[in-house]
Amino acid sequence: MGPFEMDRAPDFPETFAGLKYDSVDENVFHSSEDKMSNMKHFLMEPKHDNIAVDSFLGLGMENMGIGSNMEEFSHGFDFSFLPDYGGLDYCSTQDVEAGLELEILDGFLDEVDEVEDIYASHNLSSIETEVKKKVSELDGDPYGLMNFSSETYSPRISGSIGLSEWSKETVPNAESKNVSSDKIKDSLDTHCFYASEDDRKPLSTFISSWGKRGKNRKKNLRNTACSRLNSSGRRMSSVSYDFRPRKGPMKKYIQTSTENTLSDDDQLTSSESEDDISVTNTSKSRSDRRKHQRMWTVDEVVKLVDGISHFGVGKWTDIKNLFFHSASYRTPVDIRDKWRNLLKASYTEKRNDSIQAEEKRRSGVYPIPKDILHRVRELASLHPYPLSKSLSFAHDSSRSLSISRKKKKKNEY
DNA sequence: CTTAGGG
DNA sequence: CCCTAAG
Numbered sequence: 001m002g003p004f005e006m007d008r009a010p011d012f013p014e015t016f017a018g019l020k021y022d023s024v025d026e027n028v029f030h031s032s033e034d035k036m037s038n039m040k041h042f043l044m045e046p047k048h049d050n051i052a053v054d055s056f057l058g059l060g061m062e063n064m065g066i067g068s069n070m071e072e073f074s075h076g077f078d079f080s081f082l083p084d085y086g087g088l089d090y091c092s093t094q095d096v097e098a099g100l101e102l103e104i105l106d107g108f109l110d111e112v113d114e115v116e117d118i119y120a121s122h123n124l125s126s127i128e129t130e131v132k133k134k135v136s137e138l139d140g141d142p143y144g145l146m147n148f149s150s151e152t153y154s155p156r157i158s159g160s161i162g163l164s165e166w167s168k169e170t171v172p173n174a175e176s177k178n179v180s181s182d183k184i185k186d187s188l189d190t191h192c193f194y195a196s197e198d199d200r201k202p203l204s205t206f207i208s209s210w211g212k213r214g215k216n217r218k219k220n221l222r223n224t225a226c227s228r229l230n231s232s233g234r235r236m237s238s239v240s241y242d243f244r245p246r247k248g249p250m251k252k253y254i255q256t257s258t259e260n261t262l263s264d265d266d267q268l269t270s271s272e273s274e275d276d277i278s279v280t281n282t283s284k285s286r287s288d289r290r291k292h293q294r295m296w297t298v299d300e301v302v303k304l305v306d307g308i309s310h311f312g313v314g315k316w317t318d319i320k321n322l323f324f325h326s327a328s329y330r331t332p333v334d335i336r337d338k339w340r341n342l343l344k345a346s347y348t349e350k351r352n353d354s355i356q357a358e359e360k361r362r363s364g365v366y367p368i369p370k371d372i373l374h375r376v377r378e379l380a381s382l383h384p385y386p387l388s389k390s391l392s393f394a395h396d397s398s399r400s401l402s403i404s405r406k407k408k409k410k411n412e413y
Numbered sequence: 414c415t416t417a418g419g420g
Numbered sequence: 421c422c423c424t425a426a427g
Binding site: 314316317332333336340 | 417
Binding site for chain 3: 293333337
């Protein structure tokens with residue numbers, strides 16, 4: 001855990017407690033208690049009012065003397081966590097209380113994987129401003145996500161709601177500010193519950209995530225970076241994971257502290273960097289640059305289906321913005337590709353069951369729930385998709401050979 | 414930049 | 421998931 005002074009981690013609660021928090025509600029900080037539980041309690045406190053949250057989110061930050069203690073504050077965090085997205089996602093999928101919490105939570109969790117986020121956590125001042133920005137962003141959510149609820153996510157709405165009603169719900173309104181305050185608090189609670197579940201994921205993870213959010217959302221598409229890399233040729237293997245555009249702090253950090261980069265790299269980028277490095281060392285021509293493949297969770301598939309049912313096929317940017325707003329790694333193209341695969345899957349499943357079941361058993365990938373596949377098929381018939389041309393023959397048995405070949409090529413991205 | 418298609 | 425072409 002070298003570079004970030006793990007030994008200092010235990011100091012964190014004291015450090016934080018040492019800050020002036022006069023403006024913060026008293027019962028938020030149970031002054032006694034031990035170490036992290038103190039902090040967790042602060043965030044998990046179910047009864048705390050919005051003042052506490054606002055203070056924490058930076059609205060009261062300037063009163064906390066953060067400026068002078070900033071360095072110590074950030075160093076108190078434990079950066080040794082690994083972006084265990086799968087586990088977290090599992091948790092999030094279990095809690096489908098409301099679509100909002102899911103969305104927000106997703107946002108927090110997704111960007112845990114963003115390496116730059118970790119480095120961002122070194123700069124609390126920027127976080128402070130960014131968090132403020134984030135709060136305002138939430139308040140003024142252009143899509144009214146705070147009020148969003150689809151029939152899939154909201155158990156309260158048992159029946160299917162019409163599109164008109166749905167869009168009405170998503171339209172920003174005057175109450176959105178009030179709602180968002182509560183929602184932020186709720187998401188805080190929810191999120192911190194997960195944080196407490198796994199000690200490897202310290203608060204810095206989420207705090208830094210907040211700081212990053214809303215900065216360069218749509219610009220995060222890798223198109224330009226990829227083409228630039230093509231022209232430039234190759235990259236150093238030591239920074240092989242840096243094929244994606246990074247923020248300033250990242251680059252700077254690599255250059256300055258070389259000795260720490262290695263151990264840090266292992267911790268922060270986990271399988272992603274590991275994969276890239278191993279590949280680069282051997283044959284850099286192979287999958288030189290390939291975004292780390294994230295498995296599509298059933299949750300995401302549901303979101304995709306919802307998005308298509310609401311926007312229609314082809315509006316992938318809209319779908320991305322609304323349903324995958326928090327998932328920075330799902331580009332509109334990714335979403336479209338997934339839909340393509342879903343279509344294929346829906347038809348292939350309809351065609352044959354035994355072969356498919358076997359294949360799934362072998363791949364060990366959880367199958368897409370049948371109801372989802374049904375929805376996919378419905379949408380497919382509803383919205384014509386060019387690919388349906390090549391899928392149409394899925395009904396005849398004459399071209400079964402070609403189909404099986406395609407099935408083999410199919411990857412569950 | 415966003416989509417559609419093919420790799 | 422990547423890459424490219426076309427609008």
